[in-house]
Amino acid sequence: MSEKVKLNTTPSKIDVKGDAWILHFPRFGEEGMHYHTYGLLTPYFKGLTEGKLLGTKCTNPKCPVYHGKGELWIPPRADCPDCHSRMVWEQVKDPKGYVYAYTYVERGGTGLEIETPYYQIDVKMDGVCSIVKGYLIDRKPIKIGDKVKAGFLTGDKATHTNLDVYWELI
Numbered sequence: 001m002s003e004k005v006k007l008n009t010t011p012s013k014i015d016v017k018g019d020a021w022i023l024h025f026p027r028f029g030e031e032g033m034h035y036h037t038y039g040l041l042t043p044y045f046k047g048l049t050e051g052k053l054l055g056t057k058c059t060n061p062k063c064p065v066y067h068g069k070g071e072l073w074i075p076p077r078a079d080c081p082d083c084h085s086r087m088v089w090e091q092v093k094d095p096k097g098y099v100y101a102y103t104y105v106e107r108g109g110t111g112l113e114i115e116t117p118y119y120q121i122d123v124k125m126d127g128v129c130s131i132v133k134g135y136l137i138d139r140k141p142i143k144i145g146d147k148v149k150a151g152f153l154t155g156d157k158a159t160h161t162n163l164d165v166y167w168e169l170i
């Protein structure tokens with residue numbers, strides 16, 4: 001077994017319709033192709049394939065909760081749930097954080113596209129209000145609080161899914 005976790009997936013094709021990506025997801029083989037649009041969240045997935053982690057924040061000064069000083073959400077939300085205005089995109093520069101919680105996955109369910117065993121981790125990052133769920137690419141034993149940084153599957157390696165961001169120990 002390798003020291004790094006590999007994916008059991010092939011990159012999904014995408015169509016571009018306006019600003020939105022439409023993912024081809026061959027869930028049941030070619031005959032059972034599932035088409036899924038990322039819609040307004042397309043910049044997040046496009047960003048991953050370019051090595052960027054993007055989130056959204058509410059900057060509406062009339063927002064009853066955030067008053068124009070919204071915190072950054074990852075995964076992103078297209079619209080603010082409190083004032084319903086369009087959220088604004090922002091890149092996390094040099095994305096790092098620490099392991100907030102983890103699960104050691106030895107046996108995955110049908111359709112799991114990550115080679116087991118691996119650590120599914122929840123990451124807390126500075127400047128991001130949400131806890132980000134992802135997978136650790138290292139197979140070393142970990143503990144709560146371990147520092148991690150984001151890595152990306154870009155170019156030909158990109159799957160065009162959330163698997164394009166992984167975490168590695170610092």
Ligand SMILES: [Zn+2]
Nearest residue numbers: 058063080083
């Ligand atoms: Zn708002």
